[in-house]
Ligand code: COA
């Protein structure tokens with residue numbers, strides 16, 4: 179089968195949220211704002227700029243209000259905030275987030291570890307959020323974390339995921355994200371689930387969120403794309419992870435994803451040289467190397483001089 183790569187792949191940049199939430203060093207508010215402003219210049223249509231969760235749960239993002247108030251809103255960019263409950267939604271609305279991303283886990287045990295609620299309690303909280311935003315221009319996205327596997331429960335039944343998507347649709351949420359929180363998905367599983375989900379949801383409303391924990395992140399992207407998915411989360415440098423999931427590690431790396439797309443001929447609209455420059459500034463901001471590979475290796479077209487004496 180020869181895949182048609184002519185349709186654009188939309189990248190939502192999540193480093194300011196998923197990327198920074200697990201970092202042990204405190205990133206100053208001004209540096210977060212600078213990062214988001216620089217990302218806004220990179221051609222993204224969507225940036226998850228922060229979360230409004232308990233500051234005790236995620237101290238690294240406790241300055242969400244100041245970040246959202248300080249960023250320059252680039253026209254055409256949707257600035258998304260992750261929220262777990264009504265209080266988070268109120269904070270996000272006051273801070274003028276364009277979209278709220280509500281998260282619950284397909285696995286009950288990860289939802290309890292991450293949100294300190296059952297899935298049913300999360301859905302009740304989301305109902306309150308839906309009532310709050312009704313009539314405003316703010317859009318809602320529902321994420322199903324641990325869709326492809328849970329670090330406590332293992333494999334997740336596809337029907338559980340499908341039922342949660344139904345619940346999100348009944349709540350009137352516009353978008354749905356299926357997240358592989360700890361990188362347990364494989365391409366065959368991804369292809370099968372995406373095919374199934376796209377029978378009840380248009381591709382324009384489905385986002386895939388992969389982590390590269392076991393090295394399968396970009397393979398999973400291609401499998402999802404081949405099954406018809408067109409929207410993907412990714413994080414600059416490959417930063418990221420959930421502090422409430424043992425063994426969590428980075429998201430798929432944005433510049434590695436964009437490089438893959440350029441090599442196989444899928445348009446993303448993202449400025450890869452700009453991203454590489456930004457990614458190469460992360461080690462000095464965060465004090466460690468990034469997992470991303472293209473920032474270290476360079477693009478295929480970044481050639482080296484022929485060694486002297488090569489004949
Ligand atoms: N923003 C700020 N503070 C919040 C909040 C929010 N969205 N939700 C609750 N709080 C505060 C409460 O006001 C309360 O404060 P107090 O101790 O000063 O009185 C405290 O947090 C505890 O509130 P409670 O409702 O009992 O929450 P909890 O301790 O059971 O935690 C969550 C529930 C959902 C708030 C918390 O688990 C959470 O924020 N999880 C998100 C984790 C996350 O971001 N994971 C990664 C992304 S998927």
Ligand code: ZN
Nearest residue numbers: 196359419420
């Ligand atoms: Zn994630």
